[in-house]
Structure formats: C-alpha cells, structure tokens
Amino acid sequence: MPRTPPATLLYVASAALLASACGDDDASATATDGATTDSTTGDGTTAVPATGDPTTGADETGDSEPPIELTPDLCDDPANIALLDTLVEAGLGAEDPSYGMRNDAQLQRMLDDPLTGPFYMVNLIRYRELAVYPDGRDTDLSGREANDLYAPVEFLEAIGANVVFTGPVTATTLGDADVWEDVAIVEYPCPLALFAMGAHPEFQERSIHKDAGLEASIVMVTHRQPIDDPGPLGSPFPPSAEDPAFEHVQVLAPNEQAQYDAASGEPERTGAEALALYGAALDEAGPTYGVLPRARLVVEGEFIGDGRAWTDVWIDYVPSGAAFDALHADEGVVAAEHHRDAALEHGYGLRTDPFISAIPGAPEGGEPTPLPVTPDGTGTLCQTDADCPGDGVETCLNPDGAGGFCTREGCGAGECESPYLCCHDCSEMVAAVLPFDGSACLPETASGQLSEPPAACTCD
Numbered sequence: 001m002p003r004t005p006p007a008t009l010l011y012v013a014s015a016a017l018l019a020s021a022c023g024d025d026d027a028s029a030t031a032t033d034g035a036t037t038d039s040t041t042g043d044g045t046t047a048v049p050a051t052g053d054p055t056t057g058a059d060e061t062g063d064s065e066p067p068i069e070l071t072p073d074l075c076d077d078p079a080n081i082a083l084l085d086t087l088v089e090a091g092l093g094a095e096d097p098s099y100g101m102r103n104d105a106q107l108q109r110m111l112d113d114p115l116t117g118p119f120y121m122v123n124l125i126r127y128r129e130l131a132v133y134p135d136g137r138d139t140d141l142s143g144r145e146a147n148d149l150y151a152p153v154e155f156l157e158a159i160g161a162n163v164v165f166t167g168p169v170t171a172t173t174l175g176d177a178d179v180w181e182d183v184a185i186v187e188y189p190c191p192l193a194l195f196a197m198g199a200h201p202e203f204q205e206r207s208i209h210k211d212a213g214l215e216a217s218i219v220m221v222t223h224r225q226p227i228d229d230p231g232p233l234g235s236p237f238p239p240s241a242e243d244p245a246f247e248h249v250q251v252l253a254p255n256e257q258a259q260y261d262a263a264s265g266e267p268e269r270t271g272a273e274a275l276a277l278y279g280a281a282l283d284e285a286g287p288t289y290g291v292l293p294r295a296r297l298v299v300e301g302e303f304i305g306d307g308r309a310w311t312d313v314w315i316d317y318v319p320s321g322a323a324f325d326a327l328h329a330d331e332g333v334v335a336a337e338h339h340r341d342a343a344l345e346h347g348y349g350l351r352t353d354p355f356i357s358a359i360p361g362a363p364e365g366g367e368p369t370p371l372p373v374t375p376d377g378t379g380t381l382c383q384t385d386a387d388c389p390g391d392g393v394e395t396c397l398n399p400d401g402a403g404g405f406c407t408r409e410g411c412g413a414g415e416c417e418s419p420y421l422c423c424h425d426c427s428e429m430v431a432a433v434l435p436f437d438g439s440a441c442l443p444e445t446a447s448g449q450l451s452e453p454p455a456a457c458t459c460d
Contacts, residue, residue, distance in 0.1 A: 221300045
C-alpha cells in the first residue's frame with residue numbers, strides 16, 4: 001500500500017483527533033459503538049459529560065470550574081507557582097493509572113521547577129484488546145477505540161502544547177517484539193501547564209477513556225538536544241512504494257558500567273560512554289545511506305512506567321528498509337556493535353510510520369515515498385496548482401509548502417482512479433481541518449484513516 005506524504009497525513013491525523021476530542025456528534029456516535037461517554041462517579045451516579053470551553057471549564061450545568069484558567073501563557077507568570085498545591089491536589093491524586101506506575105521522584109522534580117520548558121513527553125503505548133472501564137460499564141469498544149475518545153487536542157491547544165510526533169509501530173528492531181503499538185510525543189511549554197490541564201475537570205472526565213483503553217504505557221519527560229544538520233542527503237537506497245521510508249525510534253537505558261566481554265580488550269567505561277561510541281558510529285555512517293537524525297532526546301525521568309529507568313530517545317529518518325539493512329551492515333557500525341551490547345541494560349528499537357513528525361530543531365531532508373501516478377495525473381508531485389495536469393486534476397494538496405501531490409477536488413463516489421478513493425461527506429468538524437473542500441481523491445492509506453472512527457468520512 002502506498003505511503004501518504006507527511007503533509008497529508010498530518011492533516012488527516014489532526015482531523016481524526018479533533019473529531020474525537022471536540023465531541024462531533026457523527027464521529028462520536030460511530031466511535032462509541034454502543035458505549036456512552038458519560039463517567040460514573042464513585043457513588044454510582046452518572047456525571048455530566050464535558051461539553052464546555054476548556055479554557056474556562058464552564059459546561060451546561062455551570063458547576064465545573066477548573067482551579068486555573070487554561071491559557072498558552074501559564075508559564076510566563078511566576079505568580080502561578082502559588083497555585084501548584086491546588087493543582088496537585090485537584091489533578092494528580094494518589095492512585096496510579098491502570099496502565100503504569102506513577103514516578104513520584106519525577107513528579108517532584110517537575111514541581112521543583114514548574115516554569116522551565118519546553119519539555120517533550122514521550123509515550124510508548126500498548127492497547128487493550130477490549131476496553132475495560134474503571135466504572136465497570138459494558139462496552140464493545142476496543143482499547144484503541146476507547147483511547148480515540150480520550151484524544152485531548154483542544155486541551156493541548158489551550159495550554160500551548162503541541163503533538164509533534166505520532167504514529168504506529170510497524171516492526172521491532174531491538175527488544176521484545178509486539179510490546180508497543182504506538183509512539184507519541186507532545187511538546188509542553190512547562191510542567192505547570194501540564195498540571196493545569198491535568199487538574200481541569202473536563203480533562204479528568206475525558207481521561208477515563210485512556211484508562212479504559214491502554215494496557216500499558218511508558219511516559220517519559222525528555223529534553224531535546226541540538227543536532228547538526230548534515231545538509232541535503234541522497235541515498236543509494238531511495239524509498240519506493242514497495243519499500244517506503246520510516247522513522248526509527250530507539251528508547252535506551254545503559255548499564256552503570258559497560259559489560260564488555262573479558263576477551264574484548266576494552267578499557268573500563270560507563271555504559272553511557274559505550275553507548276555514545278555506538279551512537280557516533282551510526283551518525284558517521286548514516287549520511288552514506290541517507291539516514292538522517294530527527295531528534296536526540298535526553299530523559300529527565302519516567303512520569304509513568306513499569307519501574308525501569310531510561311536515559312535516551314533517538315529518532316532517525318530512514319529512506320527505506322534496504323537503507324536500514326545497509327547501514328547496519330556497514331563496517332564501522334558492525335565494529336561498534338559490541339559497544340552497544342556492552343552498554344545496554346535494556347532498550348527498544350521501533351520502526352514507525354508517523355502521521356506527524358514535526359519535532360522542533362529536526363534537520364530537514366529525507367525523500368518522500370513516491371505515490372503512484374494515474375493516467376489522469378492524480379499523484380503527480382507538485383508545489384502549486386499550476387503543476388497539476390488539469391482536466392479535473394487541478395488541486396495540489398500541499399498544506400505545508402514542502403511539496404504535495406495533485407488530486408481531483410470535488411470528486412464524486414467512484415470517480416477516482418485506483419489506487420485512489422474519493423473521500424466525501426465528512427463530519428463538519430473533520431471537514432473544517434482538511435486541506436480540501438467537500439471531497440478529494442486520496443491514496444488508500446489516507447482514505448482508510450478518514451473512513452475509520454472517529455473521522456467517519458465516506459471513501460469509495
């Protein structure tokens with residue numbers, strides 16, 4: 001199946017998130033599959049669902065007031081520190097979520113320095129097969145469907161936070177396979193903003209769906225490190241529809257001391273020093289194969305996890321599976337593998353196909369996977385509408401200015417040539433954030449996302 005260009009995927013993912021987060025009637029009805037979105041309180045009564053403005057907390061009943069108004073400038077006013085005790089009491093509680101253990105030491109670090117930011121919350125996610133609600137309600141939702149109802153996009157926007165990376169795990173290259181299904185990274189302006197969101201009554205009510213949907217999660221507070229831009233890269237192994245580009249996410253934790261084989265002749269090193277030697281070999285060889293560093297994140301601590309500590313998150317653009325294999329067969333990388341083996345206490349390597357990859361400071365570059373071009377010109381690469389062939393295929397879907405593809409806007413059912421489908425009749429909320437009006441021919445990957453809950457467009 002052809003891979004959709006990142007710009008289109010970003011818009012598709014945003015549409016799906018907004019539909020679930022903002023309570024669009026059509027999308028919610030499709031996604032709930034017989035379950036309600038009301039929360040049941042501890043005394044067995046049913047709470048009113050959140051329907052108001054997240055910046056004020058006002059709902060139709062008028063009795064849902066947050067401890068602090070959600071605004072993008074919360075981190076700019078030192079006077080807000082005085083509200084920390086109220087926020088902690090209202091927002092963090094004493095119980096661990098069902099999907100992991102809260103790390104009180106990391107929480108305290110954030111409370112001690114509440115206005116410093118930004119920071120990046122890295123989430124590794126595994127879903128339940130079937131959702132299990134803490135209030136015991138009956139539901140036919142899968143874990144993923146329940147978590148789709150959580151999607152707190154409007155709350156993130158209210159505090160100035162941004163989803164900068166999200167996508168499914170398609171293969172595991174390091175560590176136990178099939179442990180993690182999704183990776184998501186959110187940029188927060190400071191800890192105080194996160195706490196204010198967590199204390200908001202409507203956010204708390206929304207969170208019941210996350211608790212129901214997730215089987216396990218590791219949530220890490222990280223800080224972005226500067227990385228050099230290698231400039232434009234080519235690759236002897238470019239992406240193709242059969243072997244598309246991906247992003248390789250490594251989550252790593254070294255031993256305190258590197259555990260070299262006695263016969264290796266290596267001097268004593270810390271695990272961090274040995275891991276750095278392996279990383280340097282990857283970075284040196286990577287440009288030869290078109291592998292580009294996207295982010296280097298240092299872990300401050302685990303906010304929620306399974307008791308294990310982590311130190312580093314590395315993210316790299318890889319132009320193809322062939323390029324990945326060639327890099328790891330490179331003489332210098334092979335020679336450095338014993339440093340990695342000696343360094344790591346535990347780690348994961350995750351091949352991902354991100355819907356959004358927009359971590360600030362990431363070098364630009366990488367080669368988009370080409371889409372098939374149909375006889376009518378759909379799929380033609382373009383910068384503007386003028387690059388499209390015409391005769392109905394006249395719109396360049398190019399929302400980020402970095403290059404898009406030509407499509408037939410205003411299509412009807414069955415009018416798009418294979419492997420494109422006409423997506424139309426989207427819910428009002430989804431339609432508002434799509435980069436086309438009414439309908440358009442989209443590749444199968446994007447049309448699949450739009451036709452699934454909570455987006456609920458028709459694609460045929």
